[in-house]
Amino acid sequence: xxxxxxxPIGTPGQPWGEVELNLWRASQSRRRRYDVDVAPxxxxxxxxxxxxxxxxxxxxxxxxxxxxxxxRDWDPALPIALVTGGVHGYETSGVMGAxxxxxxxxRDYAGRVNLLVAPCVSPWAxxxxxxxxxxxxxxxxxxxxxxxxxxxxxLIALVGPLRGQFLLHIDLHETTDSDESEFRxxxxxxxxKTYEPGLIPDGFYLVDDxxxxxxxxxxxxxxxxxxxTHIAPPDAAGExxxxxxxxxxxxxxxxxxxxxxxxxxxxxYTTTTEVYPDSPRTSPQECNAAQVAxxxxxxxxxxxxxxx
Ligand SMILES: [Zn+2]
Numbered sequence: 001x002x003x004x005x006x007x008p009i010g011t012p013g014q015p016w017g018e019v020e021l022n023l024w025r026a027s028q029s030r031r032r033r034y035d036v037d038v039a040p041x042x043x044x045x046x047x048x049x050x051x052x053x054x055x056x057x058x059x060x061x062x063x064x065x066x067x068x069x070x071x072r073d074w075d076p077a078l079p080i081a082l083v084t085g086g087v088h089g090y091e092t093s094g095v096m097g098a099x100x101x102x103x104x105x106x107r108d109y110a111g112r113v114n115l116l117v118a119p120c121v122s123p124w125a126x127x128x129x130x131x132x133x134x135x136x137x138x139x140x141x142x143x144x145x146x147x148x149x150x151x152x153x154x155l156i157a158l159v160g161p162l163r164g165q166f167l168l169h170i171d172l173h174e175t176t177d178s179d180e181s182e183f184r185x186x187x188x189x190x191x192x193k194t195y196e197p198g199l200i201p202d203g204f205y206l207v208d209d210x211x212x213x214x215x216x217x218x219x220x221x222x223x224x225x226x227x228x229t230h231i232a233p234p235d236a237a238g239e240x241x242x243x244x245x246x247x248x249x250x251x252x253x254x255x256x257x258x259x260x261x262x263x264x265x266x267x268x269y270t271t272t273t274e275v276y277p278d279s280p281r282t283s284p285q286e287c288n289a290a291q292v293a294x295x296x297x298x299x300x301x302x303x304x305x306x307x308x
Contacts, residue, residue, distance in 0.1 A: 007189035015192035021136055024186075028130060034064060034123040038086075041099045042067045042119065049102060049117075050074070055154030057124060059134040064123040066154050069102060071115045079167035079306060080265075081109075082159065083117040083295055087140050087151070087171060087261045089125025093275045093284065094172035097291025105296055112303055113167065118158065121261070122151045131183045136190055140173075144259045152261070159264050166267035168217075168302040171260075172291045175200060175241065177278040201240045202279050203232030203249070204290055207272040209262065210252040217269045217301050222249045224297030229275070229282055229290040269302045 006012055009027070010020045042051060049069040057064040085091075085098035098119035106115055120126055124134050132138055133151055142149040143156060159166075180200055188195035204225050208218045222231055231249040232240055243251035255263035255270065262270045273294045275287045282290075 007185045007195070009186075010189045010192075012189075012194075013192050016136070016190045020190075024136055024190075025134065028128040030127045031129050032127055034120065034126050038095060038099070038120045038123070038126065039065070039067065041103075042069065045069055045099070045102050048072065049106075049115075054118070054158040055150070057150055057154075059124055062124070066118070066123070066151070067120070068116060068118045068158060070117070071110070071113075073110060074114050075111075078112065078114050079302075080114045080116055080162055080165045081167055081299055081302065082169040082265050082267070083115070083172070084121055084155070084169070084261055085118070085172040085291075086120035086122055086126055088131050088138075088173060089120070089122040089127070090129040090131055090176070090178070091172070091174035091275075093174055093277060093287035093291050094273075095120045095126060096284075096288045097172050097275075097295070100288050101292045101295045105292060108296075109299055109303070113299065116159075116162070118155060121155055131179075132186075138187075140261055141259045143261050143264050147259065152259075155261070156264055163266050166265035167306055168269035168298055169262055169265040169267045170270075170295055170298045171262045171272045172294070173272055173274050174277050174287070175205075175274045176276070198241060199235050200278075201232035201235070201276065202281070203230045203276055205232040205240050205249040205251060205274045206294075207255075207260075207262070207274065208246070208250055208252045209270055210254040211256060212268070212270070213246075213252060214269050214271075215247055215250070217298070218250045218271055219247055220301040221271060221273075221294050221297040222247070224293045224300075225249075225290050228293045229286050230279070232274075232276065269298065269305075271298065
């Protein structure tokens, strides 16, 4: 027998069916409120940004409006920057960081770039502090046409008409201790696979696009965030979560092939932030500030390179 605990739902080696999916759903309770934490803050920003509802989720009678905010002085002559948070609903600083950026820093970029911000892409999961949506689907492996994530489909539809105009996209995430204690074991159980324990890095890192690496862009963000919070060191194998560290705090994934959110715009400059909120060396406020610093550094670099 392995000493790795078995996930409480399902039979080891067998992928979940409808019964297990329903058991999983029943185990998920509403632990915080999108309509309390997020929607009022979106509403409060509507005096400065144009608010839109780009989709509506209906999960067993629970409905969620999907909110986006964009620059009021939208100028088709300017490039677009997309900021997304809450693609994984449990990753709180992504949601709060996107809202905080709009509230405190976005005005610095007025007249230079069109901002489009979707602060909480997966609200059902925000409320359950979970990674998956109602269908036990990870939105961030399913940003592809015809994919099973309604959250991903709605965001793709929002962005689609604007493709070709994006200068950059920064997708705000976290890597948490619960990735190892809950979400990776759940993933293995769902798919009938064996859970292989991994290491959670202590610190901030970025995921670049293996198919379009922009090393200097990533390094500019790391340099800015390092002033706010600590950067994740490589593990003994020179890796972060199983991928080689290609520069301080930077790993690469093939974004498109993995169906990741950061691939949806086709922008030249794309990145995924990974804040580590469970470190004894940080705080929720610092994590939010790290996300804001990352967004500003991405904009500063991208606008500097595009000469606007
Ligand atoms: Zn994430």
